[in-house]
Amino acid sequence: QAPSGQPIELQFWHGLTPPAGPQLEQIATDFNxxxxxxxxxxxxxxxxxxxxxxxxxxxxxxxxxHIVQMFEVGTGTMMTAGRAVKPxxxxxxxxxxxxxxRDFIGPVAGYYSTADGRLMAMPFNSSTAIAFxxxxxxxRAGLDTNTFPQTWEGVEQAMVKLKAAGIACPMTTSxxxxxMVEELLAIHDVPLASRANGFEGLNTExxxxxxxxxxxxxxxxxxxxxxxxxxxxxxxxxxxxxxxGECAIAFGSSGLRGRIEREARFxxxxxxxxxxxxxxxxxxxxxxxxxxxxxxxxxNTRSTEEWxxxxxxxxxxxxxxxxxxxxxxxxxxxxxxxxxxxxxxxxYYARNPGADVPIxxxxxxxxxxxxxxGIRLGGFIEIxxxxxxxxxxxxxxxxxxxxSLANMNTRGNQVLRNFERTNRNN
Ligand SMILES: O=P(O)(O)OC[C@H](O)CO
Numbered sequence: 001q002a003p004s005g006q007p008i009e010l011q012f013w014h015g016l017t018p019p020a021g022p023q024l025e026q027i028a029t030d031f032n033x034x035x036x037x038x039x040x041x042x043x044x045x046x047x048x049x050x051x052x053x054x055x056x057x058x059x060x061x062x063x064x065x066h067i068v069q070m071f072e073v074g075t076g077t078m079m080t081a082g083r084a085v086k087p088x089x090x091x092x093x094x095x096x097x098x099x100x101x102r103d104f105i106g107p108v109a110g111y112y113s114t115a116d117g118r119l120m121a122m123p124f125n126s127s128t129a130i131a132f133x134x135x136x137x138x139x140r141a142g143l144d145t146n147t148f149p150q151t152w153e154g155v156e157q158a159m160v161k162l163k164a165a166g167i168a169c170p171m172t173t174s175x176x177x178x179x180m181v182e183e184l185l186a187i188h189d190v191p192l193a194s195r196a197n198g199f200e201g202l203n204t205e206x207x208x209x210x211x212x213x214x215x216x217x218x219x220x221x222x223x224x225x226x227x228x229x230x231x232x233x234x235x236x237x238x239x240x241x242x243x244x245g246e247c248a249i250a251f252g253s254s255g256l257r258g259r260i261e262r263e264a265r266f267x268x269x270x271x272x273x274x275x276x277x278x279x280x281x282x283x284x285x286x287x288x289x290x291x292x293x294x295x296x297x298x299x300n301t302r303s304t305e306e307w308x309x310x311x312x313x314x315x316x317x318x319x320x321x322x323x324x325x326x327x328x329x330x331x332x333x334x335x336x337x338x339x340x341x342x343x344x345x346x347x348y349y350a351r352n353p354g355a356d357v358p359i360x361x362x363x364x365x366x367x368x369x370x371x372x373x374g375i376r377l378g379g380f381i382e383i384x385x386x387x388x389x390x391x392x393x394x395x396x397x398x399x400x401x402x403x404s405l406a407n408m409n410t411r412g413n414q415v416l417r418n419f420e421r422t423n424r425n426n
Contacts, residue, residue, distance in 0.1 A: 007032075007039040010309050011065035014042055015051035015289070019258050020125070020330050024069075027326065031316045038309035040067075047235065048289060049381050052077070055294060059084045062297025066310050070121070071289045072111060073384060076198060076376045078292050079120060080423045086293040086307065088314075089118040094304060097311035099318070103336045107283060107362050111374040112290050115199070120292075122314045123335040125326070127255040127288035128358045129179045131274070135267035137248035141165035148271030152219065155249070155274050159228040162248045171223070172232040172241045174252035177387040178287055179273070180220060181213065186285045186372040187275050188212055193416075196370035198377045202420040206383075206412045209405045212276070217401035221394050231395050234388045242268075253287055254358035257331025270354035272361045282365040282372040288332055291317075324348075333358050378419030383412040 016024050021044055028040040045051040048071035055068040070078060078085055092099055101109065101119050108123045135145040141161040149155045155171070162170035173179050185192045190212050193204040223229035230247060232238025242250035243263035250256075251273065260268060275281040293310050295301050316322060323339035326332065328348050334340040340359065343349065349356045365372075377383060387408050394404040 007037055008306060008309050010038055010040045010067065010306065010313065012040050012042045012067040012069075012291075012313075013045045013051055013055060013065045014069040015045060015048040015071070016069070016125070017044075019262060020255060020332075023258070023326065023329055024125070027317050027322060028313070030322075031313050034316065035312070038312060040309075040313050048074070049235070052381065056081075056084070059294060059297055062300045064294040064296050066293060066302070066306060067313070068292050068294055069124070069289045070292050072126075072285075072287055072374070073380045075112065075121075075290075075374075076202075076378045076380050076419075079114070079376065080202070080378060080419075083298060083301075084294055085120065086295060086302070087118065087120045088112075088122050088293065089120070091293055091307045091311055095308040095311045097308060097315055099311070099315050103338055105333075105335060105337060105340070105363070107286055107368060107373075108333070108335045110368070111286050121290040122293075122318070124291045124317060125255065125288045125330070125332040126286045126290070126335050127253040127332050128284045128286055128362045129175065129183045129251055129273060130254050130284075130358050130361065131271045132242050132250045132252065132256065132260060133269050133271065134242070134245065134248045134264075135269055137162060137165070137167050137266075141167065141248075145267070145269070148269060149274060150272070151277050152216070152274045153277050156219070156223070156228070159223065159249070163226075163228055167248050168227075169230045169241065169247035170228050171249040171251075172230045172238050172247040173250065174232065174236050174238045174256070175287070176231070176234065176391055177384045179251045180216065180391075181208070181387055182375055183273055183284050184216055185210075185212065186283070186374075187273060187281045188279050189282045189369055189371045191371045192375055193377060197373065197375045199370070199373060202378055202416070202423060204377060204416055206409045206416070208387075208409045208412070209402070213405055214402055215276070217391070217394065217405060220391075221401050224395050225397075231392070234385070253331075255288055255330055255332045257355070258329055270357045272357055272364075280365070283363060283368050284361045285368075285372060285374045286333075286362065328352075328355075331355075331358070333362065377416060378423060379415040382415045386411045386415070 025042045058064045159170035198204040320338040324342040327334040390404040
């Protein structure tokens with residue numbers, strides 16, 4: 001407790017909407033009830049991107065929260081944020097709070113670690129992109145309700161049948177850049193950017209004009225024109241289209257599962273992301289978010305006691321029972337092996353067919369390659385906006401897929417160069 005006898009307050013900004021947001025806040029409430037030394041105060045700050053912007057602005061004003069939930073796209077920015085961030089490995093060493101970081105599953109730990117393997121942020125709500133499909137609509141279209149096509153060629157055939165059966169939206173996607181660009185390239189083992197997708201340094205160049213990307217964006221543009229694919233907007237805007245029963249197939253975060261379970265009034269299934277014929281698919285990369293610890297401001301660090309509170313909260317939030325429940329309630333992946341094993345021993349996967357799809361897909365194909373380990377770009381949030389904007393211009397008929405990709409590449413590289421210039425010394 002603080003000298004006043006009151007618990008030490010720890011501000012925690014997050015970017016999750018219901019139902020996951022309140023479930024996350026419940027974890028903070030339960031932590032507070034489990035001890036009386038610290039009080040975590042969660043606060044919803046808008047979308048992930050808005051939360052990041054707010055946290056960085058707050059740091060400049062000496063009012064940063066202790067903990068900010070940051071989507072994976074902000075990782076490169078946080079890694080180079082210097083004093084704004086308290087690296088997790090440093091915090092654990094200084095406070096002595098024991099968290100077995102070796103228990104984090106590889107693709108998650110790797111994403112948030114420095115080149116020499118030190119964890120910078122606390123893995124928490126990691127996801128990966130998967131397919132959800134409406135079995136009632138599949139049945140109406142004469143499709144097998146128990147199997148989802150493994151390939152994009154198969155998905156196209158299914159979309160044609162769904163449309164012929166009178167379904168207005170055969171397919172949509174959330175997170176267009178994540179699913180249709182970033183995950184696609186990882187699964188096909190094609191680099192998105194040079195220097196191991198940016199893991200080896202800031203001086204990277206985008207590789208978006210590759211033949212696979214051209215083929216896929218040309219397909220998406222054609223499917224959209226032919227009424228097979230509905231572009232549902234940027235980031236998570238398309239999320240409700242599936243659970244509301246509008247679209248037969250939706251690609252999105254595994255973390256949508258909890259929402260679909262609550263809202264869908266139809267039979268549905270989950271499946272791995274498709275790949276093009278002739279490919280041996282690799283692992284998909286993670287999405288979702290991690291918990292970053294922040295100093296209050298440029299001239300304002302925190303006491304060891306505050307960091308101890310943060311670390312104790314992290315330990316609680318990733319303890320096997322709490323993490324297993326979070327995973328099962330939401331669809332986010334269990335970030336520790338212990339939570340995965342616990343879920344298995346509770347027969348969760350046997351009782352919920354398809355619930356292990358994200359984990360299986362993430363761990364598929366052995367060790368991740370330089371193209372499937374993840375992406376670490378400075379200014380990635382801005383680059384994603386460019387990718388989405390240029391895609392939209394192609395969907396609106398204003399440019400070809402090839403022009404669209406060339407523009408993404410040129411504009412994105414400018415963002416990378418600017419970021420490199422301003423962060424050279426970090
Ligand atoms: O919906 P989430 O939380 O899994 O996040 C999705 C990805 O982070 C997209 O970057």
